[in-house]
Amino acid sequence: MLTINTERLLRLLDNLAEIGATEEGGVSRPALSEADMQARAWFKEQAVFYGLDYREDSAGNQSVILPSEDANAKTLLVGSHLDTVPNGGRYDGALGVLAAFEALLTIKEARRKLPYHLECISFTDEEGTLVGLLGSSALCGTLTAEDLAAPRGGRERLLEGLKRANLTEEGLLNARRDPATLAAFLELHIEQGTRLEEANIDIGVVTSIVGIRSYWIEYIGQAAHAGTTPMDKRADAFWGAAAFAQQARDMVMEQFYPGVVNIGAVELSPGAFNIVPERARLALEFRHGSEGELNAMWAELQSLARDIAQVYNLNVQITHSGSIPAAP
Template identity: 35%
Template sequence: MLTIDEGRFRESFETYSEIGATDAGGLDRLALTDEDKRARDRFVDDLAALGLDVRIDEIGNVFGRREGIDPDAAPVLIGSHLDSQPSGGRFDGQLGVLSALETLRTLEAEGVETKRPIEIVDWTNEEGSRFQHAMLGSAVFTGETDLETALDLTDDDGVRLGDELERIGYDGDYSVDPFDIHSHVELHIEQGPKLETHGNAVGVVEGVYGIAWLNVTIRGESDHAGPTPMHTRRDAMAAAADAVSAIGALPNRLSADAVSTVGEFDVEPNSINVIPNRATFSVDLRSYDDDVVDRAVALAESEIEAACERHGTTADVEEVWRIPHTEFDSDVCDAVAAAAETAGVDYERLVSGAGHDAKYVSDVAPTAMIFVPSVDGQTHNESEFTAWADCVAGANVYANTVLSLANE
C-alpha cells in the first residue's frame, strides 16, 4: 500500500496556492492569464524534476509521462486542472492536479515500478469562466469540440484564446488527438454537502449530471422613468425579473435532483432613471436525468416567452452548451472503492452535480472520479475549504487506485 508524504503534499499545495492568491485566501487564476502561466510553468518544472517526458498539445493541455515496465501498454491517465474561477477557492481543480503529482512523487520515492505507464495532465480552461466553454481542453482532446472552434473563442474583452495560448507560450506542437488510455481517474472536491453531512472522507463518483446552458436576451424600449405610464412601458428588466423568478422555481416542477441557476445578468442602458431596453442573462439547468434537462429547457423557454408577453417585450434564447449525463465505468469505480477499503477510509457512492474533465475523458477511456468533502458544501468562492485530513485521505485512496490500475 502506498502512503503519500503528507508534509511534501502540503508544501506543494501551499506553494501553488500562492500563484494567483487573493487577499481573502482564495484563488484568482483564470485560464491563460499570467497567473495561469506561472502555475503551468511550475507544473512543468515539477514534472521535469521527476524525469517525466513533458509535452504540450495544440489546445495547451500539459502532459507528463512516467514509463512503465511495458512501455507499449496503454497508460493510466491522472490529473485535473489548474485554472480557477474569478475569486474562487484553492481546492477546486488544483487539489486534483497536486494529488496526481504527489502520487507520482510517492511512486518515485518508494522506487515502485508499474506495469503500465502513467500520464499526468493539466487540462486547459476547465472552468469556462474566461472563455465560455467549460472543460474545453478535455472536450477538444476527445473530439467533442473542434480545435479551430476552440482556438477562436474570445473572452469578454474580445481576446482570442489561440492568441493567449501563444502569448503565454503554451500553444503546443503535439496533436490534440486522443491516445489509447487504459483508464482515467480524477480527484476533486465534492462541491456539495453530501460527504460532510454523511461523515465520509471519500466519494466514489459513479456519474455526472447532464447540463444545459442558455444565453437569453430580452429587448424592450427605453423611456423616461418619471413621465412614462406603467401600462405603456416595454421594460426589458421587468420581463427578465419575471422570467428569472419562474426559472428559479422550475426544479419544483421537475425532479428531486433538478437545479436551475441564473449566474450572469446585465441590463442596458443601466441608468437609474431610464427604463431598460435590454436585459441579458444566463441559465444553467442540470439533472442526472437527460429527459428532465430537456423538459427544463422547454419550460424555461416557455416562461421567458410568457414574461415577454406580459411586458410587451421580445426575447432571443440561445442554447450555448449541452452535455448528457455520464455514467462512469463500474470497474474503475470498484477500484476506487477497493482502495478506500484497503486504506480504511469511510466512503460512499454518489453522482456529481458539477461537470468535470472526467466527463469527456469517459467518452474515450474507462473513467471514474474520487471526491473529498467540501466544508458546508461551498465552492466557487474564496471560502471554499476541505479539511487537510480529508485531502490526505483522498490523496492516499487516489494513489492506491492509480497503483492498482497501473498494474492491471
C-alpha cells in the same frame, strides 16, 4: 499497501496556492493568464526536480509520466486542472493534479512495476475562462474550429492566451489521442457542494457528471420615460427578466431536483435611472445529471420565458450559447 507522503503533498498544495493568491484566501489563475503561466512553470519545475518525465501536448496539457517497463502498455491518465475561476478555491483542480503527482512519486520511490504507464495530467482551461474544457476536449478530439471561433471568453482573450503559452489553434485541433492507447481517466476533485461535508463523509464516488446548457434570454420591450409613462402602459423588459428569474428558480426546485439553474448576468439597456429598460439580457445556465431531464428543463424554461413575455407585453429572443452533455 503504499502510503503517500502527506507532508509533501500538503507542502506542494501550499506552494501552488501562493501563485495567484488573493487576499480572501483563494487563488486567481484564469487559464493562460500570467498567474496560470507561473503555475504551469512551477508544475514543470516540480516534475524536473523529482526526476519524473515531463511532456506537453499541442493543446498545452501538461503531463508528468511514470512509464511502465512494457513500452506497449496503455496509459492510465490521472489528473485535473491548475487553472481557476477568479478568486477560486485553492484545492479546486490543484488537489486532483497534485494528489496524482504525489501518487506517482510514491510509486516511483517504491519501485513498483506498472502494468500501465501512469500519467499525471493537468488540462488547459478546464474552467472556461477561454473556451472551457479546452485541453480535455482537444485530447478527446471533440474540439472544433467553431468552438475556437466564438469562445465564451471572447476571441481576443483566447488569442492572447494562446500567444502567451506559445500555442496555436492548429495545435489545439490536432491534439487528439488515440483512445486505444488509454486505459482510463481518474480524477480526484474537492467537493464543490456541501453534501458530503454535511453528512461527515470523507469521500464519494461520482455516479454521473452533470450536463450544462447555457442560453441568452433577451426580453425586449419599449424604452420610455420613467416619470411620465403610466405603469400600466409600460413594456418594461426588466419586469420580464425579474419574473423569469424568480419563477425559473421555483420551477427547477419543485420539478427538477437535484438539477440547478442560474442567472449569472443581467444586462439592461439603455440602462439609466430614469428610463424604462427596453432590453434585458439574461445569461441562463442550467445543469442536470440526465440528458432527458435537461431536455425537459429546457422545454419548461422556454415556455416559462414565453409566457412571461406575454404577461408583461414583451418580446423574447433566445440564443443558444453552449452545451456540455451529461455523462451518465
